[in-house]
Structure formats: C-alpha cells, structure tokens
Amino acid sequence: MATALIYDGEMTSHKLLWDDPLCDIEVPDRLTVSYEALVRSGLVDRCASIPVREATEEEILLIHSEEYLEKVKKTPHMSVEELKDFSLQSDAVYFHPNSYHCAKLALGASLQLVDHVMMGKVKNGMALVRPPGHHSMRDASCGFCIFNNVAIAAQYAKQTYGIQRVLIVDWDVHHGQGVQYCFEDDPSVLYFSWHRYEHSTFWPNLSESDYNAVGKDQGAGFTVNLPWNKVGMKNSDFLSAFCHVLMPVAYEFCPELVLVSAGFDAGIGDPEGEMCATPDVFAHLTHLLMNLAGGKVCAVLEGGYNLTSLSQSVCQTVQTLLGDPNPRPENLDSPCESALESIHCVRRAHKQYWSCFSHAADLLEGQISTKPIGLAKEEEESTVKKKEECVWPEPPKRVAPLVRTAVLLSGDSVCPGGCERLPSSDHPDPDVVNELRQNFLQGDGDREALSALADLVTFTEKMEKNEICNGLAVVRDITLAVTCVVRQVTKAPNNRVLVVCVGDGEVPSNITGDRKTLVVQICSRETKQSNCKFYIPVCLKKGCSDLSGFIQAVFGLLLPMGYEFDPSLVLLVRMPGSEVCDGMWQQLTGLLQSLAKGHTLVLIQEGENTCVGPTASSLLGNPAPPLGRLQAPLPQDVEEIERLRLKLQGDWKLLQTTAPGAQRSDEL
Numbered sequence: 001m002a003t004a005l006i007y008d009g010e011m012t013s014h015k016l017l018w019d020d021p022l023c024d025i026e027v028p029d030r031l032t033v034s035y036e037a038l039v040r041s042g043l044v045d046r047c048a049s050i051p052v053r054e055a056t057e058e059e060i061l062l063i064h065s066e067e068y069l070e071k072v073k074k075t076p077h078m079s080v081e082e083l084k085d086f087s088l089q090s091d092a093v094y095f096h097p098n099s100y101h102c103a104k105l106a107l108g109a110s111l112q113l114v115d116h117v118m119m120g121k122v123k124n125g126m127a128l129v130r131p132p133g134h135h136s137m138r139d140a141s142c143g144f145c146i147f148n149n150v151a152i153a154a155q156y157a158k159q160t161y162g163i164q165r166v167l168i169v170d171w172d173v174h175h176g177q178g179v180q181y182c183f184e185d186d187p188s189v190l191y192f193s194w195h196r197y198e199h200s201t202f203w204p205n206l207s208e209s210d211y212n213a214v215g216k217d218q219g220a221g222f223t224v225n226l227p228w229n230k231v232g233m234k235n236s237d238f239l240s241a242f243c244h245v246l247m248p249v250a251y252e253f254c255p256e257l258v259l260v261s262a263g264f265d266a267g268i269g270d271p272e273g274e275m276c277a278t279p280d281v282f283a284h285l286t287h288l289l290m291n292l293a294g295g296k297v298c299a300v301l302e303g304g305y306n307l308t309s310l311s312q313s314v315c316q317t318v319q320t321l322l323g324d325p326n327p328r329p330e331n332l333d334s335p336c337e338s339a340l341e342s343i344h345c346v347r348r349a350h351k352q353y354w355s356c357f358s359h360a361a362d363l364l365e366g367q368i369s370t371k372p373i374g375l376a377k378e379e380e381e382s383t384v385k386k387k388e389e390c391v392w393p394e395p396p397k398r399v400a401p402l403v404r405t406a407v408l409l410s411g412d413s414v415c416p417g418g419c420e421r422l423p424s425s426d427h428p429d430p431d432v433v434n435e436l437r438q439n440f441l442q443g444d445g446d447r448e449a450l451s452a453l454a455d456l457v458t459f460t461e462k463m464e465k466n467e468i469c470n471g472l473a474v475v476r477d478i479t480l481a482v483t484c485v486v487r488q489v490t491k492a493p494n495n496r497v498l499v500v501c502v503g504d505g506e507v508p509s510n511i512t513g514d515r516k517t518l519v520v521q522i523c524s525r526e527t528k529q530s531n532c533k534f535y536i537p538v539c540l541k542k543g544c545s546d547l548s549g550f551i552q553a554v555f556g557l558l559l560p561m562g563y564e565f566d567p568s569l570v571l572l573v574r575m576p577g578s579e580v581c582d583g584m585w586q587q588l589t590g591l592l593q594s595l596a597k598g599h600t601l602v603l604i605q606e607g608e609n610t611c612v613g614p615t616a617s618s619l620l621g622n623p624a625p626p627l628g629r630l631q632a633p634l635p636q637d638v639e640e641i642e643r644l645r646l647k648l649q650g651d652w653k654l655l656q657t658t659a660p661g662a663q664r665s666d667e668l
C-alpha cells in the first residue's frame with residue numbers, strides 16, 4: 001500500500017501583504033521549497049498523489065463557531081487596509097484575500113488524508129499545507145493559523161469512521177493550545193505536545209502549556225504537555241521524550257489513528273524554536289509512531305521556518321513513511337538537565353492516569369523549580385549557539401537495499417511472500433568453513449551444521465554490503481548461531497551488534513567482552529544477575545507473555561540503550577519457548593528497525609516456525625497489529641525495570657528520566 005502526499009501550489013497564494021516582523025517568517029516558499037526537495041529526492045514519484053479539496057462549512061464548524069466562520073468568510077472581499085485591521089484583532093496572524101480559500105484547502109487536504117488512510121486506500125501519508133492550524137481556536141485565529149486542521153481532522157475521523165481513540169502528536173516547537181482547548185475534556189483524543197516554554201516566557205506564554213495541565217473532567221490525563229524550559233534542545237532530548245513519555249502512554253492508550261501536527265520548527269536552525277533537532281531525528285520520531293494504530297499515521301504540516309532545515313526534515317519524514325530504512329541517529333549524548341527535569345515533571349504529573357508511570361519517582365518538593373528561573377544571562381548565551389552560526393551537514397542519502405527481506409530456511413519450508421530466499425550454498429568458501437570449524441566445532445564436526453553457519457556468514461556479509469536490508473534465519477543451534485554472527489560482524493573495527501534475546505535460555509556469555517556487543521535479554525523471573533554493562537537480563541514475572549511489562553521494558557530500557565549504543569546490526573533472537581505472542585513480537589521487530597539503518601537479523605529456533613510469517617511481515621515493513629489497551633503492568637515488573645534503569649543510568653545516559661542530583665523522596 002502506498003504513502004499519500006497531498007500538496008497543491010494553490011496554497012502559496014496566501015501571503016503577507018504588509019510589513020509585520022511578527023509574521024514575516026510564514027512564507028509561501030515554505031511549501032514550494034519543501035515540495036521541490038521532495039521532487040529532487042525522487043520521493044514525490046514514489047508517493048500516491050491525492051488531490052486537495054476545499055473543506056465544507058460543515059467541516060469547519062466541527063470545531064469553529066459560526067460567528068468566527070462568518071468573519072473569516074468576509075476576508076476575500078476586504079481591502080488591504082481592512083485585512084490589516086482584521087488581522088490585528090488576532091495574535092500573530094495575517095489575512096490575504098486568498099487566505100480563506102487556502103485555509104479551506106489546507107483543511108480539505110488534511111481531511112482527504114484522513115479519508116484515504118481510514119478507508120485503507122493508502123497506508124499513511126503527509127499533507128503539505130498552509131496556513132497551519134494548531135493555534136487556531138473555536139473563535140479565533142492565532143499564530144499564523146486560521147482553521148485548526150488537525151483538531152478538525154480528529155473530530156472528523158471520530159465522526160465519520162466511528163473510531164474511539166485518536167492520538168495527536170504535536171511535535172511542532174510551539175504549544176498547539178488550540179488543539180488542547182478542543183479536546184481538554186475529551187478522553188477519546190489524546191493530545192501530546194512538547195514546546196518551547198522557558199517557564200512561560202515564550203509565546204504564547206500560557207500557564208496551561210505547563211506539564212501540570214493534564215486535561216479536565218473526563219479528559220483528565222489525556223492532555224500531555226512537555227514544556228522545554230531552555231532553548232538548544234538536542235536529538236537526545238527529543239528521543240528521550242518519545243521513549244520515556246509519549247510512547248509508553250501511546251501504547252497504553254492504543255489509538256486507532258495517529259495524527260501528527262508536524263511542525264519542523266524544533267529543527268536545527270529554526271529562528272523561532274532555537275532548538276537543535278537534526279533532520280534525521282524526524283525519521284526516528286516518525287518511525288516510532290508507525291507501529292501504532294496499525295500504521296495509520298497522518299502527518300500534517302504546521303510550522304518550520306528555516307527553509308533548509310524544514311525541507312530536509314520533511315524529506316526525512318516522508319521517506320520514513322514510505323518505509324525506507326532509517327538513518328543512524330546522529331549526535332546522541334546525554335539529555336540535558338533541563339530536559340530531564342521536564343520529562344520527570346510530566347511523568348510525575350501523569351502518574352495517576354497512566355500505569356506506565358506508576359513508578360515515576362517522587363522527587364523532593366522544592367528540588368524542581370516550576371517557576372521562572374532568573375538565569376544568568378551570560379550563562380544562557382554561552383550555551384546556546386547564535387542563530388547565524390547554526391550549520392549542519394546535509395543528511396546523507398538513505399538508500400534502500402534492493403532486497404528488503406531475505407530468509408534462510410530449511411529445505412522444505414515455504415518462503416513467505418515478498419521475501420527473497422537465500423540459497424544455501426553447497427560449496428561454501430573453504431576459508432570460511434575452516435575458520436568456523438576451528439572456532440565452533442571440535443573434531444570433524446557436522447558438515448550440515450558447518451554449512452548452515454557459513455550461510456549465516458554470507459547473510460551478514462550481504463547486509464553489511466547493504467545488498468540486503470534485513471532478514472530472518474531459522475537455525476538449529478541458536479547459541480552457536482548467535483556466537484557465529486556476533487564474531488563475524490564484530491571483526492570489522494567499527495561494527496557493533498545489539499543482541500536482543502526474547503525468552504529464557506542460555507545466552508553465550510563470551511560475546512560481550514569487547515564492548516562491541518550489547519545483549520539485552522527479556523526473560524522470566526529467575527535469579528539472573530549481571531554486573532556487566534553489556535549483558536542486561538530483564539527478568540519479568542511472566543516472562544514475555546505480559547504485554548504491559550514487555551512494552552515498559554522496550555521503551556524504558558531497550559530502545560534508549562539501543563539508541564545510545566547505535567549498533568550496525570540488530571540481532572533479534574527468539575529463544576526456544578519464549579511465549580511471546582505474535583503481536584508483541586511484531587511490535588518489537590518493527591520498533592527495532594529504527595536502529596542500525598534497519599539492519600535486523602532475526603534468528604528463530606527450528607521448531608518455532610509458526611512465527612516465520614508474522615516476522616517476515618514486520619521485516620517487510622508492514623505495521624504490527626495493535627496490542628489493544630494495555631492493563632497495568634505487574635508491580636514487580638515495574639519495580640524490576642525501574643531498578644535496572646536506576647542501576648544502569650550511570651552507564652547509559654538515555655535511560656535517565658530525572659535530572660542528576662535530584663533526589664528521590666523515598667530514598668530518604
């Protein structure tokens with residue numbers, strides 16, 4: 001199924017007709033430059049192009065008042081002077097005689113996208129629109145926004161398709177207060193926004209943008225605000241926010257549709273946001289969302305005012321929606337103290353609503369300042385790069401290997417559709433065989449076993465050469481296979497392998513010595529202990545059969561460590577009798593493809609063949625089926641995961657959810 005791209009040059013006719021330094025960054029070029037970048041990179045040709053349409057009045061009225069609509073309807077007939085006066089009645093908005101038309105197209109484009117995704121005509125998509133929408137309110141335009149495209153899209157989707165849960169992810173650097181107001185008492189729409197806040201000194205300067213605005217009445221808990229109190233937030237801060245705040249809540253919520261208020265003004269070089277997210281990070285944000293809601297993700301453009309950064313980030317987003325392997329994450333280091341403080345505060349504020357935060361640490365009162373801090377101005381300036389100095393490399397091209405998914409199966413099993421079967425070679429390279437014999441098999445060894453290992457070696461070589469993106473192999477001796485692959489891959493000096501073992505059973509202990517292999521094993525509660533930074537057993541009470549505990553372990557431990565480790569290959573190992581259900585396994589397989597440019601090799605024990613089909617499907621890029629609304633994880637599991645996080649966060653900085661130095665009140 002295709003990815004939709006919705007765009008119409010007509011939406012560039014909305015423009016500023018007078019001098020206004022507050023509004024002059026919202027220019028028509030934002031659209032043309034983004035679209036041209038998509039054309040140049042060949043992405044437009046790969047998308048299904050869907051025509052825009054004008055939204056109807058009835059659709060506008062799903063969110064806006066008749067009075068407001070009547071006012072906007074008059075603007076096409078106004079003189080420039082009248083338009084100017086009318087614009088001044090709103091906060092940071094301009095109107096042009098074509099604005100009403102363009103605003104209807106922007107909304108119509110968003111609704112077209114929702115229709116095509118919901119009817120299963122496309123799998124996902126992006127609408128490149130302006131004017132943007134997330135600041136506009138029932139009765140007022142605001143912050144360049146006239147009609148609230150995404151809020152109306154959510155309401156429209158609920159009404160038209162009878163869905164019960166919509167997730168709105170607002171990754172624009174501004175708080176989409178308009179969206180928040182629409183749904184603050186509505187538990188069917190979960191609204192997540194991060195935004196530049198600086199203790200309410202940044203526009204729109206609202207106390208309801210802070211982390212303690214969680215929604216009202218029935219909707220309490222369904223507004224999640226993550227305020228950034230400093231500029232200069234980096235990739236690590238944004239990815240941490242997804243792993244430790246948004247994703248666990250999103251999985252617990254289990255949306256049927258994901259709408260993204262996709263503004264790119266948190267991107268590096270943006271004059272409004274003054275943040276530092278490099279374009280590749282938007283590939284990761286997009287990818288992380290793509291296994292929710294059965295993959296139904298609709299991204300709708302909001303802000304983004306540095307044309308270079310904007311267009312590069314848009315390309316990363318669309319290319320990810322298309323299913324191309326992700327880039328390796330760039331510049332990941334420790335999240336900054338201020339980001340951790342915010343992340344902690346929002347987790348704490350939502351503790352009572354989401355079981356994934358039930359263990360969010362209670363910090364001592366007074367240790368976290370929620371009030372404006374009079375920061376020394378010099379300190380502030382030295383930590384933040386001046387806008388003009390901001391340069392970053394153009395993101396490298398993301399090349400999808402010719403073969404997406406290859407399989408290595410025993411002779412008589414059928415190759416899953418869409419995959420390429422690797423022939424097992426009758427005459428493996430004698431050097432390879434000799435080496436394998438010396439390393440793995442004493443004495444004569446079994447010819448068959450040797451040639452199976454030789455096939456695995458070939459497999460990994462092809463992935464390394466980028467001839468194959470990912471794949472699966474059914475193996476007889478899983479321990480041997482793991483050891484063999486790890487040895488092979490880590491021969492090259494800069495390679496690293498993340499081994500993810502699902503289920504109990506012995507993991508070869510001799511592979512983590514060189515810091516090039518990180519093993520995370522999710523297993524059932526046994527007395528497995530490790531003091532090694534590179535072998536992490538995560539023991540859950542019911543092993544891999546409890547979805548909530550598993551998800552918690554994935555976002556709380558596995559993915560943050562995986563990101564920080566930044567492997568060149570992910571080896572996903574299904575241990576015999578792992579008891580992980582297909583749905584969870586597919587989620588895991590899908591999520592892990594964020595790493596290592598999508599180079600995932602799945603090893604499956606012979607006899608566990610029933611999972612071959614589902615595994616192949618996820619490796620091919622099909623979204624995993626939703627897991628359903630998750631129950632609260634078992635308290636023991638939450639404790640275990642939390643214990644590990646605290647123990648490991650010294651070594652793995654992306655595991656932190658609290659600022660260093662902040663003390664937990666229960667430790668006193």
Ligand code: SS9
Pocket residue numbers: 022092132135143144172174203263265272302303304
């Ligand atoms: C007022 C500054 C207004 C508006 C930014 C709107 C961005 C929409 N002092 N800035 S994504």
Ligand code: ZN
Pocket residue numbers: 172173174263265302303304
């Ligand atoms: Zn914005």
